[in-house]
Amino acid sequence: MNIVIKFCGMMAEVKNVGFVFSLALIFLVAPIQSEGSTFPEQIHIAATEDPTSVIVTWITFASTPDSTVLWRLHGSAIKLQPVSGYSTNFNDGKVKRFVHRVKLSDLKPSTKYDYQCGSSANWSSLYTMRTLGSGPDYSPVFLVYGDFGYDNAQSMSRIRAEVNAGGIDAILHVGDLAYDIFEDDGRKGDNFMNMIQSVATQIPYMTLPGNHEYYQNFSDYRNRFSMPGGHESIFYSFDVGKAHIIMFSTEVYLFIEFGVKQIGIQYEWLEQDLKKATTPEALAERPWIIAMAHHPMYCSTVSFGDCNRRASIIRAGTLVAHSDPLEKLFYKYGVDMFVSGHKHIYERMWPLYDYQVLNGSYDAPYTNPKGIVHLITGSAGCRERHDTYNEQPDWLAFVNGDYGFTKMTVHNGTHVSFKQISDDQDGKIVDSFTVIKEKPGYY
Numbered sequence: 001m002n003i004v005i006k007f008c009g010m011m012a013e014v015k016n017v018g019f020v021f022s023l024a025l026i027f028l029v030a031p032i033q034s035e036g037s038t039f040p041e042q043i044h045i046a047a048t049e050d051p052t053s054v055i056v057t058w059i060t061f062a063s064t065p066d067s068t069v070l071w072r073l074h075g076s077a078i079k080l081q082p083v084s085g086y087s088t089n090f091n092d093g094k095v096k097r098f099v100h101r102v103k104l105s106d107l108k109p110s111t112k113y114d115y116q117c118g119s120s121a122n123w124s125s126l127y128t129m130r131t132l133g134s135g136p137d138y139s140p141v142f143l144v145y146g147d148f149g150y151d152n153a154q155s156m157s158r159i160r161a162e163v164n165a166g167g168i169d170a171i172l173h174v175g176d177l178a179y180d181i182f183e184d185d186g187r188k189g190d191n192f193m194n195m196i197q198s199v200a201t202q203i204p205y206m207t208l209p210g211n212h213e214y215y216q217n218f219s220d221y222r223n224r225f226s227m228p229g230g231h232e233s234i235f236y237s238f239d240v241g242k243a244h245i246i247m248f249s250t251e252v253y254l255f256i257e258f259g260v261k262q263i264g265i266q267y268e269w270l271e272q273d274l275k276k277a278t279t280p281e282a283l284a285e286r287p288w289i290i291a292m293a294h295h296p297m298y299c300s301t302v303s304f305g306d307c308n309r310r311a312s313i314i315r316a317g318t319l320v321a322h323s324d325p326l327e328k329l330f331y332k333y334g335v336d337m338f339v340s341g342h343k344h345i346y347e348r349m350w351p352l353y354d355y356q357v358l359n360g361s362y363d364a365p366y367t368n369p370k371g372i373v374h375l376i377t378g379s380a381g382c383r384e385r386h387d388t389y390n391e392q393p394d395w396l397a398f399v400n401g402d403y404g405f406t407k408m409t410v411h412n413g414t415h416v417s418f419k420q421i422s423d424d425q426d427g428k429i430v431d432s433f434t435v436i437k438e439k440p441g442y443y
């Protein structure tokens with residue numbers, strides 16, 4: 001079992017529980033959050049729609065005179081340059097938090113920058129980030145996972161090792177974070193954000209909402225993250241390498257107590273975004289359309305949910321609002337992949353539409369696939385433990401129940417590969433496949 005502790009502002013994660021308790025006898029294990037403090041914590045960066053800028057976000061528990069990032073080119077001897085931002089605040093139960101955001105612009109692609117954030121009241125340590133790349137030869141590598149919480153954060157050490165090794169461009173967390181982000185007046189969310197700070201200060205940590213963020217209409221989630229697009233981090237898209245990545249909310253279909261209007265708003269946005277991303281010019285530049293959300297359209301798990309239903313709301317739509325089926329929309333615009341979580345398992349499907357397997361060929365099923373390739377990667381580690389699976393239906397290609405996460409590489413305009421890395425098996429790659437599209441465009 002992993003345990004995360006904080007001592008003197010430093011996060012430490014150890015797998016040996018006995019060691020933790022020994023340590024606790026020597027040092028007082030301090031609470032993660034620092035209520036009333038102006039010290040910056042929970043620092044993370046996000047990509048924007050523009051590859052030359054990033055947003056730095058952090059939290060304090062008291063207001064500060066300003067919200068500032070000091071930055072310079074990594075390793076440069078020049079004085080750190082200030083950039084100002086703004087702060088907002090939100091209350092979660094008894095705790096008041098101040099969220100600070102600063103946008104850094106005119107950055108160079110694939111370049112490291114040193115930075116620290118805070119205000120004249122208190123400054124953070126110095127961190128180093130790397131921007132996303134650009135250009136025709138850029139092959140971004142992502143870690144993709146969902147269902148990763150503060151308790152039982154099984155994959156944290158391995159994720160950190162991957163990021164520290166320098167080969168990862170961004171993390172895509174497809175919902176369910178912290179478990180639950182609002183618990184204990186949001187302190188669970190604070191603990192989680194401090195836990196991921198060691199990676200989220202280095203590369204963009206991109207998120208979308210899952211069902212565990214539902215509290216008060218996803219208020220903690222909306223307040224804590226700074227995803228692009230102007231929709232409070234609920235849905236957005238960004239271009240990276242040869243891929244157009246769409247991050248959206250399946251939760252709008254399931255938490256209709258917060259209003260069905262948002263289903264239609266997101267649907268309209270999705271269709272407009274897909275239209276723009278699939279013009280011949282756009283596809284020539286970025287042939288891959290990769291959509292991600294929290295709930296799957298298909299799953300084989302024993303625990304029952306929307307994805308087990310033939311008439312899944314996420315896949316086949318709902319009558320309560322303007323909402324044509326998402327699968328139909330994605331198929332119409334030739335979405336290549338749909339990556340989700342929610343089920344605490346890894347499942348890879350054959351190219352599908354309406355439960356029909358539409359392989360490109362039986363010898364090489366992911367070469368010019370004629371349908372959407374679905375992937376569930378929800379096993380990074382959460383307190384609800386693993387899901388188990390039923391006998392494999394014919395549309396399911398592979399299933400693995402280990403804790404772990406996915407590494408996705410957009411090699412170029414014709415190849416995207418996926419590797420499933422098992423934490424249970426010491427980093428062993430338990431699944432690997434490449435989707436090949438010999439020419440851009442629809443199936």
Ligand SMILES: [Fe+2]
Binds near residue numbers: 210211212294342
């Ligand atoms: Fe979930």
